[in-house]
Amino acid sequence: MILLTNLDELDLLKKISKQVLITPEINQEFGKNLPDWIKIKAPLDKHYLRLLEREIDKGEASAIILALETPGSILIIDDLKGRKVAAEMDLKYSGSFGLLLRAKQEGILSNLRPIVERIRKTNFRYSDKLLESILEQAV
Secondary structure (H helix, E strand, C coil): CCHHHCCCCHHHHHHHHCCCEECCCHHHHHCCCCCCCCCCCCCCCCCHHHHHHCCCCCHHHHHHHHHEEEEECCCCCCCCCHHHHHHCCCCCCHHHHHHHHHHHHEEECCHHHHHHHHHHHHCCCCHHHHHHHHHHHHH
């Protein structure tokens, strides 16, 4: 959400998803007012949440638990440790680049290159290999 906000593209979440849920922990990390279409929902399994927090950040842990508790959801997560945990739990997940690619494939975005150029000017960490792969797939 932070990257999308910095790119002035947060609305992509709304255009791609029927519903956007975040946890209170993510809301706190985000630190800005949310649009009314983003709903805050706390994960129910606090015990499992505390266990996951031993391995990964609170925000990622809470998002993973909420995804487990929300059938059919797709977790948006960029943190590598969090992605590995999500994969181990067989969750459907995507990173910010995957979200942008999907927006391009669905015709919501006409061109990814301008957005990628704006990402390059941020402190968002990514591999050049991933970036090139996304651009190739977006053609």
